[in-house]
Amino acid sequence: MSYSVESVAYWYLSKEEMSPKKLQKILYYAYSWFLTLQNESSDELENKLFEENFEAWVHGPVINSxxxxxxxxxxxxxxxxxxxxxxxDSEALDVMEQVWEVYGxxxxxxxxxxxxxxxxxxxxRKGYQPLDRCRNEIEDKDIFECYIQRVN
Structure with missing residues (x-):
C-alpha cells in the first residue's frame, strides 16, 4: 500500500518546521528506506511509500511536485x-519514525x-557537471542496491 507524498510530507512537517531542502531529503530517505526494507530484491520493487519519483537535481534528490x-x-x-x-500502517510508521530518528x-x-x-x-547524474541542471530520475534499483548493503 502506498500513500500520497503530501501525507508523508505533512507527517514530517508535524514534527517541526523545516526548510524545503530538508523536507525533500527527509522524503527521499523515507522513500529509500521503505523501498529497501519492504521489498525482497531489486528485481521486484512493488512496495513503495509513495509513487512519485525523485530527480537528481544539483542540490540532491527532489520530487518536482x-x-x-x-x-x-x-x-x-x-x-x-x-x-x-x-x-x-505499522510498517510505514516504523520506517518513517526510524528515518526521523536518524536524519531529523x-x-x-x-x-x-x-x-x-x-x-x-x-x-x-553521470555525465553532468556539479552545477548542471539535471532532471534524470533516480532509479529505484539503485536506491535498493545502495541501502540494502547497510542492512546486512
Missing amino acids: VYDQYRHYGYKEIDKFEGDLPKF GYSGNELENITHQESPWLNA
Missing part, C-alpha cells in the same frame, strides 16, 4: 503542520551533502 508546492518558501522554514494526519537532526544542507556521497544520486 513537492518542489512546486513549497518553492515560495525559498530558504525559509515551512511552517509546522498542525492539521489532522492520515493513518499509516540534520539540516537540509547536511542532508544534501550526505546524498551527494551516495550512489543513487551519483549514478543519476
